[in-house]
């Protein structure tokens with residue numbers, strides 16, 4: 026299982042540090058749309074088409090799930106454009122938000138609880154005469170009103186990592202998040218890709234919190250009206266109901282003070298951080314303009330992501346910090362093996378001061394007076410680094426050659442000039458810049474970018490490593 030978890034980690038990192046980059050700046054370019062709104066523009070750096078730009082689906086990372094693909098320099102025929110329109114339409118949900126709501130009201134008020142049915146295969150609450158169309162499907166019967174208040178438990182989790190990656194928080198994590206929001210005096214929460222937090226807030230009896238859900242999952246259009254839910258794509262900031270949704274979200278935020286709002290954000294881990302960052306900034310701008318927040322303030326965000334993506338988040342959001350709290354999921358079986366040993370690898374990244382987010386002593390967290398934050402019990406303060414440096418697993422050990430703390434399973438390698446796992450291969454850099462090989466930046470920030478000497482330099486660098494390795 027440990028090996029399997031490593032495999033998943035590699036895949037998540039590969040989605041973000043691959044030979045393909047997303048190009049955010051598309052000003053002056055006509056961006057085509059797939060069924061999930063405007064496509065993203067990418068460039069690949071290797072293979073026969075290296076350097077050629079293309080458009081692909083922003084939401085789904087497998088062509089099997091959304092086949093949209095178009096070269097940026099391609100002339101698309103009218104016939105193909107028409108065909109794409111037909112495909113996009115066929116991939117939309119069966120009903121509009123209004124129609125889903127009307128159907129749901131009929132189910133709620135017109136059908137006795139013993140007769141109420143949900144087709145879990147289609148994610149659709151059924152009207153009386155529709156049963157036949159779903160004959161071979163997975164049908165849930167006898168749905169009472171209490172069950173309808175917990176849609177995230179009724180719907181089958183869409184846990185394909187390349188599409189919805191629907192991993193749902195455990196009860197404990199939901200309670201933790203709600204407690205934190207309350208103690209931070211938040212009243213309005215934007216749940217971006219966090220249906221379970223939304224559901225818990227909607228069911229809260231005290232009513233101190235209000236929530237607005239933004240999610241790609243069309244099934245929630247049945248349960249929540251537009252005043253609480255909009256179908257939204259977090260990779261291209263696309264509201265499927267356009268301005269109408271923006272108006273509802275604006276209305277939700279209207280009247281509350283800027284510091285009463287927070288956003289809880291749990292995206293698919295394989296998604297591109299750069300694209301997510303753009304959407305976060307746009308939502309933040311909306312919050313700023315509606316609540317008239319001072320320009321130097323930012324929307325309070327709790328972003329759930331694996332610890333090994335820390336650098337990528339901090340690169341985009343300098344004021345974010347990673348908390349030690351280990352986020353627990355109900356259906357994240359992929360992480361189970363390691364979770365038993367070390368706890369979950371998923372953390373919270375936030376721009377809220379970590380001191381304000383109290384972690385329970387009962388679960389082993391303690392307050393580090395030097396760092397002014399709560400740290401996990403294994404995360405012992407290092408006086409040399411002047412921080413609590415352990416990210417995951419056993420307590421990190423200080424390496425004076427690297428001048429930082431590293432995993433205890435690693436030891437310093439004179440060839441790589443960093444701490445590496447025993448038995449690693451010195452000539453295969455697992456991370457770092459594809460152009461010059463340095464570990465402290467990505468291809469995008471490489472000073473050698475665009476230089477003709479770059480590949481020569483990389484070749485030389487690899488050669489040197491191999492020579493050193495032989496000497497070693």
Ligand SMILES: C[S@@+](CC[C@H](N)C(=O)[O-])C[C@H]1O[C@@H](n2cnc3c(N)ncnc32)[C@H](O)[C@@H]1O
Nearest residue numbers: 084189192193194218219220221241258259291
């Ligand atoms: C990792 S799950 C998070 C669920 C959360 N842990 C909870 O329990 O509420 C990812 C969520 O993002 C949603 N999602 C996936 N792709 C999306 C996209 N492109 N835009 C918006 N939401 C998306 C999924 O439907 C799912 O609810």
Ligand SMILES: [Zn+2]
Nearest residue numbers: 059061082091
């Ligand atoms: Zn698509």
Ligand SMILES: [Zn+2]
Nearest residue numbers: 144147159162
């Ligand atoms: Zn069905």
Ligand SMILES: [Zn+2]
Nearest residue numbers: 393396406413
């Ligand atoms: Zn510390």
Ligand SMILES: [Zn+2]
Nearest residue numbers: 407410423430
């Ligand atoms: Zn240290």
Ligand SMILES: [Zn+2]
Nearest residue numbers: 424427437444
């Ligand atoms: Zn070292």
Ligand SMILES: [Zn+2]
Nearest residue numbers: 438440441451
């Ligand atoms: Zn090495």
